[in-house]
Amino acid sequence: MSYEELAAFVAATAQDQGIPGVAVGILADGRESRITHGVTSAEHPLPVDGRTLFHLASVSKTFTATALMRLAAQGRVDPAAPVRRYVPALRLADEEATARITVLQLLNHTAGLDWNLVDADEGDGSLEAFVAGLGRLPLVAPPGARASYSQAGYNLLGRVIENVTGLPFEKAVAELLLDPLGLHDTVFDLDDVVVRRFAVGHNPTADGTLAPARPWKSWRAGTRGNNPGGGVVSSVSDLLRWARFQLGDGEGLLPAGTLGRMRQPTVELRGSTLGDAFGICWFVRDVGGVRAVGHGGSGNGQFAELLLVPEHDFAVVSLANAGPGGYLFNQAVLKRALELYLGVTEREPEPLPHDEERAREVAGRYEIDAMNLDIVATEGRLTLAVEIKPEIRAASDAEMPPDHPAAAIGFLAGAEDEYVVTEGGLKGQRGFFSRAADGRITGVDLAGRLFPRGA
Incomplete structure (x- = not known):
C-alpha cells in the first residue's frame, strides 16, 4: 500500500501547492517506482513521464563531487592538495587564502568562499573566465574555519576537472560517469534538452497566476561557468x-x-534544516534515528531533491516545476515517503514565544553578493525576507524568480541563537545567528550559507 498511498499524497500535495507537474521516484527493496503527475507546461502541456527532464540546479554538485572523487581514485587529484596545484591561474581576494585552500575544502564548503559571483555571466561564459573573476569574490571566513555553502567553490572544482582531464567539464563528466552508468537523459546543454520532453519552470505573477520562468535554467546557471554547481x-x-x-x-x-x-x-x-554536517558534497542528517544523506536544488521555477538512506538501501527523488510551492512539495514528499516506507517520522521544531529583546538584537540587514536578507522586529513579531539585490535585477536582461517576502521566524528552545521559519515559501527552514567574541551579532546562516551582517 505504500506506493498507492504515496501516489495519492503526491497528487493531492501538487494540487494544494499549485504545481503543474511533478515526478517522484522511490528505490526500495531493490525496486524502482515512479509517480508522475500533471503536465510539463501550463501553456503547452504534455503529461510528465519518467523520462521528462527537469533542471536539477544544485543537485548537480553530487555529479561534480563524484567525478572529482573518481579522478582522486585514479591518482590524478589529491583532495588534500592546494587547489592551485591544479588551477595555477587561481587568484582570490586574499593571497594567503588562495595558497591554502584545498580541494577537500571546496568539496565540503569550508573554503571560505562567498556564494557566487554577481557578474559570473560576463566574459565568454567559460569556466576559465569564471575562475579569472574570482578575485572579485569576497571571503566570508578563513579557509577551514567553518562551513558556508558556495556555488563558486563547486564551479572552481569544475575547472580542476577540466585542467586535470584536458576536456571540457561537461565532456569529462560524461566520460567519467554519465556514459558508463547509462545516464543517457542526464545532460547540460539546452540543445540536448529541447529534443526531449522537458518540464518548464513556473513562477507566480503579481495576480497569483503562474507564468513560464525565463530563462529556462536559473538566471545564475545559464552559462557553462555555472554548470559544475548547478547545470545538470x-x-x-x-x-x-x-x-x-x-x-x-x-x-x-x-x-x-x-x-x-x-x-x-x-x-x-x-542549525540547518538541510543537515547536521557536510560529507563530501552531501548534506548528512539523522531523521528519526536513521542516517540520511541528500542534496536539493532550486532553479528558476524548478525544484529538485535527492535523499538516500544507506542503511536501508532506500532513496527518494522529488522534482517539481513551480515556485515557491515546489520546495514545500518536495519537502513534504520526502517526509511522507520516509514515514510510509521506513516508518521514520521527523518531528517539526517548535519555536519559543516571541522575545522582544532578542528580536531587536538580531534585526538588521544581512547580505551576500547577490542577495539581501532583512530581519525586522515589530511588536510581537520577528520576520525574515530574502530578495535579489535590486541593482542586480535592474541590470539583468533575464527574468528572475520572485523574492521571498517577509515571513515569521521564531527562536528554538535549547539551541542558542537558532531559529526556524514558520510560514511562507521557506517554511521549515532553520538557521542560526553568528556572534563575535564580544557577543555582537555578525551574521546569519540560511540554507547552509552565511549572510554577513551589513554595516
Missing part, C-alpha cells in the same frame, strides 16, 4: 539510477567504500 538536467528515471549507484559499491568506477566515505560527516553544519 535529468529525469526521475536517471536519478533513480544515480541513487542506485550512490548506494552501491562503485560498480568498478570507484573503489569499494569511496561512495560510503563521501557520505561520512567531515564538518559540522549547525
Whole structure:
C-alpha cells in the first residue's frame, strides 16, 4: 500500500501547492517506482513521464563531487592538495587564502568562499573566465574555519576537472560517469534538452497566476561557468539510477567504500534544516534515528531533491516545476515517503514565544553578493525576507524568480541563537545567528550559507 498511498499524497500535495507537474521516484527493496503527475507546461502541456527532464540546479554538485572523487581514485587529484596545484591561474581576494585552500575544502564548503559571483555571466561564459573573476569574490571566513555553502567553490572544482582531464567539464563528466552508468537523459546543454520532453519552470505573477520562468535554467546557471554547481538536467528515471549507484559499491568506477566515505560527516553544519554536517558534497542528517544523506536544488521555477538512506538501501527523488510551492512539495514528499516506507517520522521544531529583546538584537540587514536578507522586529513579531539585490535585477536582461517576502521566524528552545521559519515559501527552514567574541551579532546562516551582517 505504500506506493498507492504515496501516489495519492503526491497528487493531492501538487494540487494544494499549485504545481503543474511533478515526478517522484522511490528505490526500495531493490525496486524502482515512479509517480508522475500533471503536465510539463501550463501553456503547452504534455503529461510528465519518467523520462521528462527537469533542471536539477544544485543537485548537480553530487555529479561534480563524484567525478572529482573518481579522478582522486585514479591518482590524478589529491583532495588534500592546494587547489592551485591544479588551477595555477587561481587568484582570490586574499593571497594567503588562495595558497591554502584545498580541494577537500571546496568539496565540503569550508573554503571560505562567498556564494557566487554577481557578474559570473560576463566574459565568454567559460569556466576559465569564471575562475579569472574570482578575485572579485569576497571571503566570508578563513579557509577551514567553518562551513558556508558556495556555488563558486563547486564551479572552481569544475575547472580542476577540466585542467586535470584536458576536456571540457561537461565532456569529462560524461566520460567519467554519465556514459558508463547509462545516464543517457542526464545532460547540460539546452540543445540536448529541447529534443526531449522537458518540464518548464513556473513562477507566480503579481495576480497569483503562474507564468513560464525565463530563462529556462536559473538566471545564475545559464552559462557553462555555472554548470559544475548547478547545470545538470535529468529525469526521475536517471536519478533513480544515480541513487542506485550512490548506494552501491562503485560498480568498478570507484573503489569499494569511496561512495560510503563521501557520505561520512567531515564538518559540522549547525542549525540547518538541510543537515547536521557536510560529507563530501552531501548534506548528512539523522531523521528519526536513521542516517540520511541528500542534496536539493532550486532553479528558476524548478525544484529538485535527492535523499538516500544507506542503511536501508532506500532513496527518494522529488522534482517539481513551480515556485515557491515546489520546495514545500518536495519537502513534504520526502517526509511522507520516509514515514510510509521506513516508518521514520521527523518531528517539526517548535519555536519559543516571541522575545522582544532578542528580536531587536538580531534585526538588521544581512547580505551576500547577490542577495539581501532583512530581519525586522515589530511588536510581537520577528520576520525574515530574502530578495535579489535590486541593482542586480535592474541590470539583468533575464527574468528572475520572485523574492521571498517577509515571513515569521521564531527562536528554538535549547539551541542558542537558532531559529526556524514558520510560514511562507521557506517554511521549515532553520538557521542560526553568528556572534563575535564580544557577543555582537555578525551574521546569519540560511540554507547552509552565511549572510554577513551589513554595516
